[in-house]
Amino acid sequence: MTALAESRGVPAPSAGMTLTKKRARQALLLVAAPTILxxxxxxxxxxxxxxxxxxxxxxxxxxxxxxxxxxxxxFTTATYLQTLGFTFLIAIIVLPLMVLLCYPVAYxxxxxxxxxxxxLYILLLCxxxxxxxxxxxxxxxxxxxxxxxLINQILMGIxxxxxxxxxxxxxxxxxxxxxxxxxxxxxIGPIYFSMAKIDRQVIEAxxxxxxxxxxxxxxxxxxxxxxxxxxxxxxxxxxxxGEFAIQKFIxxxxxxxxxxxxxxxxxxxxxxxxxxxxxVMVLVSIPxxxxxxxxxNLRREL
Amino acid sequence: MxxxxxxxxxxxxxxxxxxxAVDEMTLHIAQGExxxxxxxxxxxxxxxxxxxxxxxxxxxxxxxxxxxxxxxxEPHERNTAMVFxxxxxxxxxxxxxxxxxxxxxxxxxxxxxxxxxxxxxRAVDIEDLADRAIQQLSGxxxxxxxxxxxxVTRPDVLLLDEPLGSxxxxxxxxxxxxLRRLNTDFGVAFVHVTHTQTEAFAVSDRVVIMNLGRIEQxxxxxxxxxxxxxxxxxxxxGKNNILAGEITGVDGGIATVTGPSGTFRARIADDAPxxxxxxxxxxxxxxxxLLNGEAPDNTVEGEVSxxxxxxxxxxxNIDLPSGDSIRVDEHEPPPAIAAxxxxxxxxxxxxxxxxxxxxx
Numbered sequence: 199m200t201a202l203a204e205s206r207g208v209p210a211p212s213a214g215m216t217l218t219k220k221r222a223r224q225a226l227l228l229v230a231a232p233t234i235l236x237x238x239x240x241x242x243x244x245x246x247x248x249x250x251x252x253x254x255x256x257x258x259x260x261x262x263x264x265x266x267x268x269x270x271x272x273f274t275t276a277t278y279l280q281t282l283g284f285t286f287l288i289a290i291i292v293l294p295l296m297v298l299l300c301y302p303v304a305y306x307x308x309x310x311x312x313x314x315x316x317x318l319y320i321l322l323l324c325x326x327x328x329x330x331x332x333x334x335x336x337x338x339x340x341x342x343x344x345x346x347x348l349i350n351q352i353l354m355g356i357x358x359x360x361x362x363x364x365x366x367x368x369x370x371x372x373x374x375x376x377x378x379x380x381x382x383x384x385x386i387g388p389i390y391f392s393m394a395k396i397d398r399q400v401i402e403a404x405x406x407x408x409x410x411x412x413x414x415x416x417x418x419x420x421x422x423x424x425x426x427x428x429x430x431x432x433x434x435x436x437x438x439x440g441e442f443a444i445q446k447f448i449x450x451x452x453x454x455x456x457x458x459x460x461x462x463x464x465x466x467x468x469x470x471x472x473x474x475x476x477x478v479m480v481l482v483s484i485p486x487x488x489x490x491x492x493x494x495n496l497r498r499e500l
Numbered sequence: 501m502x503x504x505x506x507x508x509x510x511x512x513x514x515x516x517x518x519x520x521a522v523d524e525m526t527l528h529i530a531q532g533e534x535x536x537x538x539x540x541x542x543x544x545x546x547x548x549x550x551x552x553x554x555x556x557x558x559x560x561x562x563x564x565x566x567x568x569x570x571x572x573x574e575p576h577e578r579n580t581a582m583v584f585x586x587x588x589x590x591x592x593x594x595x596x597x598x599x600x601x602x603x604x605x606x607x608x609x610x611x612x613x614x615x616x617x618x619x620x621x622r623a624v625d626i627e628d629l630a631d632r633a634i635q636q637l638s639g640x641x642x643x644x645x646x647x648x649x650x651x652v653t654r655p656d657v658l659l660l661d662e663p664l665g666s667x668x669x670x671x672x673x674x675x676x677x678x679l680r681r682l683n684t685d686f687g688v689a690f691v692h693v694t695h696t697q698t699e700a701f702a703v704s705d706r707v708v709i710m711n712l713g714r715i716e717q718x719x720x721x722x723x724x725x726x727x728x729x730x731x732x733x734x735x736x737x738g739k740n741n742i743l744a745g746e747i748t749g750v751d752g753g754i755a756t757v758t759g760p761s762g763t764f765r766a767r768i769a770d771d772a773p774x775x776x777x778x779x780x781x782x783x784x785x786x787x788x789x790l791l792n793g794e795a796p797d798n799t800v801e802g803e804v805s806x807x808x809x810x811x812x813x814x815x816x817n818i819d820l821p822s823g824d825s826i827r828v829d830e831h832e833p834p835p836a837i838a839a840x841x842x843x844x845x846x847x848x849x850x851x852x853x854x855x856x857x858x859x860x
Contacts, residue, residue: 399588405575406553406582407653408605417601421592 251473260469268474278459278475282482285456288374289438293431296378300385300430305419307386308393321390324383336447339376343367343448368450376448381437385430392426393419428494435486439479504567505531505657505689506552511561513547513713521547523713524561529657532687534680536700539710540736545693546661548710552691553580553659566656576605581650585662587642589634595621595645596630602653620652623685624678640671644678651686660692664699676702697737701725709733731779731860739784739815741826746776747857755857760822764798766855778857784827786854789816789837789846796849800826804844814838818848 254263272278311317327335342348343366350362366372396419404414442457454462456479463472506529513522522544529535537545550556551563554575563571570578581602589598599617608616621627624644629637637645643663650658663679664672680703683690694700700707701721709716709724709732716736717729728734734742745759747768755768757780766780782798790799802818805825814837816828826848830837840846 397586397588399584399586400590402555402575403582403584403588403649404590404601405555406580407602407649408576409601410574410576413605418590 247473247476250469251477253470253473255468255470258467268470269478271471272474272478281454281456281459282478284453285439286482288370288377288455289435292374292377292438293434295374296382296385296434297427297431299378300382301389301423301427303382304386304389304393304423304426308390321387324386327380328383332443333447335380336376336443339372339448340367343372343376367448368452370449370453373444373449373453377438377441377444380444381434384433384437388429388433389423389426392423392429396422424494428490432487432490435490436483439483503531505529505533505565506691507562507564507567508548508552509562509564511548511551511558511563513544513551513556514559520713522551522558525713525715527708527715527718529689529691531656531689532683534683534690534692534703534705535708536692536694536704536706537708537710538694538697538700538736539716541695543710544713545708545710549582549659549661549691549693552657553582554578579653579656580659581653581655581657582659582661583643583646583650583663585665587639587646587666589642589645589649591634593634594630595626595632595634595637598634598645599648599652602649606653616652617648620648623651623682624648639667640675643667643675647679647682651682651688655688657689657691660690662694663692664694664696672699679703709736711736725783727856728781728858731858734779734781734856734858739827739829741782741784741787743780743824743826745778745780747778754852757857761820761824762798762800762822764855765852766798766857767853768857772857773859775859778859780855781858782850782855784815784829785813785831787826787828787848787850789828789830789833789840790849791836794849797852798855799847799849801845801847802826804840804842804846806842807840816840816846818846 250260251268252264252266253260253268254265255268307317307320311320330338340347344350345362345364345367347366349366350359353359353363400422401414401418404418405411409417438455440457441455442461445453445455445458456475460472460475460479463469463475506527508525508527508529511522511525512520514520525544525548537548539545547556551558552565554570554573554577558571561571562569565578565580590601593601596614596617599620600613603613603616618627618630621630624647626641626644626648629641629645634642634645646663660679664675667675676699679690679692683703690703692700692703704721706718707721707724708718711732717724717733719727724733725738728737728740731742734740743757743759743761743764745757745761745764747755748758748763749756750768753767753770754765755778757764757766757778759780764780766782788794788796790796800818800820802820802825805817805819807817808815813829813831814833816830818826818828820826828848
């Protein structure tokens with residue numbers, strides 16, 4: 199630690215050290231720990247992924263080198279490009295759907311639930327799925343959505359359908375649906391917190407100045423929850439880019455998203471190709487993230 | 501148009517079963533009048549304001565605004581405007597957009613909107629800030645935006661909820677004058693809720709003193725200060741000395757009251773209740789320390805407990821043998837009085853005309 203602090207131009211402690219210097223040193227030490235952690239476990243892997251993506255592929259691994267083969271293969275293979283397109287299509291469907299589902303939940307908890315304790319319990323309820331592993335979260339859908347699952351049983355029982363509905367499981371709609379439910383906490387949380395930050399008097403002021411409840415919602419509440427919306431969309435988008443289990447267990451493996459390609463290549467020990475997919479994944483995410491930051495100044499609002 | 505801005509008729513507000521916030525209150529607020537509500541916390545002053553604005557619905561009674569029955573109307577359906585303690589400006593809008601909001605809701609055309617907003621910003625002296633973001637404004641400037649935003653809608657009544665509560669002392673004094681000026685310039689009724697009496701007295705035509713959901717006294721600031729109607733008002737308003745006693749005789753509007761601290765003569769109202777238990781009230785500024793054997797109508801003797809220096813006056817706290825204590829405000833006292841210190845024996849006196857008999 200001392201060596202690191204010195205290397206950044208902070209003098210070693212001495213008898214004449216001023217208070218501000220002491221504070222600066224403390225601050226530096228506080229920042230150092232997460233910086234080292236991030237460098238070790240995020241920076242180095244990220245750099246190596248970029249480096250590996252230019253390595254030469256080989257049947258059982260890779261050889262050092264600098265070739266563009268991996269990227270050329272990705273961008274010339276129709277299935278990969280379709281997968282990329284499909285991933286974005288799912289994002290375009292899932293994100294608005296989640297906003298529509300999660301905004302009312304956050305609104306309800308924020309403005310209609312009076313007891314602070316009940317608010318906490320409802321928000322905790324959103325986290326319950328995360329008490330278990332990702333795999334179990336997926337498998338848990340099967341008894342509900344499967345051919346002989348609860349929903350089909352009920353629908354057939356009350357005579358709405360004669361045959362089990364196939365669309366409930368192993369289909370794109372079921373994928374979209376389960377994504378929206380499983381990740382809802384990432385959307386409800388940020389929206390709720392930016393909503394709870396709105397001064398109740400500001401809402402009263404709008405009502406007092408002649409705005410109906412509807413107008414107050416659109417002119418005051420929605421604009422002031424933009425940071426929460428943006429954060430939620432950002433969270434879900436990032437999680438979605440890395441998701442591969444939902445496609446497998448609920449999508450039935452018929453349709454693949456970008457992360458599935460990565461997993462597949464990795465399974466075949468095609469490290470350079472997998473790395474190239476990872477780099478593409480990061481690169482295509484950047485414009486989306488930039489777009490979200492254009493939409494709202496998170497640094498200022500949070 | 502009626503010349504009454506707000507009529508409160510037997511207005512009652514209960515929260516749940518047990519809490520009676522406002523109890524059968526009747527009050528008429530004239531157009532252009534500046535009226536303040538003061539009272540201890542929980543006395544119902546804020547609830548009354550919120551019932552006029554429409555944020556609370558009365559349990560019983562009627563509220564007319566400019567002659568129109570608004571008892572059960574939503575806040576946006578009545579022509580009132582509120583100024584909030586923490587300003588409650590819209591943080592995502594500029595100053596001008598904030599001021600125009602109410603006009604936008606009233607479907608005023610864009611051209612008229614910006615013209616009226618600019619006029620109003622000029623009236624509150626911040627026309628050069630029109631394009632600023634709210635976060636860039638100081639507390640005083642934000643309060644002016646709050647005032648402009650409320651007044652620009654030409655409300656029948658302007659409601660001010662602790663409007664100066666979050667400003668520092670000097671700014672508060674300046675904004676008091678500003679409020680008074682705006683009230684005169686616009687001729688709109690102002691209803692001001694505060695827990696600071698000096699603020700209420702400084703700005704108001706009439707002051708309403710509330711306690712436990714009821715009005716204890718309504719009147720111009722001089723009247724409630726000089727002629728408190730009952731013990732509560734005497735205790736709450738100004739700096740009064742209050743001495744308990746029993747009436748032993750009344751002669752020509754002056755009662756003789758005997759209590760543990762002595763026998764005193766004090767004015768008594770003609771319509772005073774026929775009761776013996778009473779309190780003598782005399783303002784600290786009307787009592788004097790007697791050094792030269794003067795003999796006013798009432799005198800007591802005691803010991804100086806402590807004194808407080810207040811720029812142009814000194815407040816002496818005198819302990820009486822009875823256990824009561826008396827506060828004496830000496831305005832620019834001579835050195836002989838200013839030098840009095842803890843333990844000095846003194847005589848305190850006041851005239852019968854300056855004292856008043858009140859009842860519980």
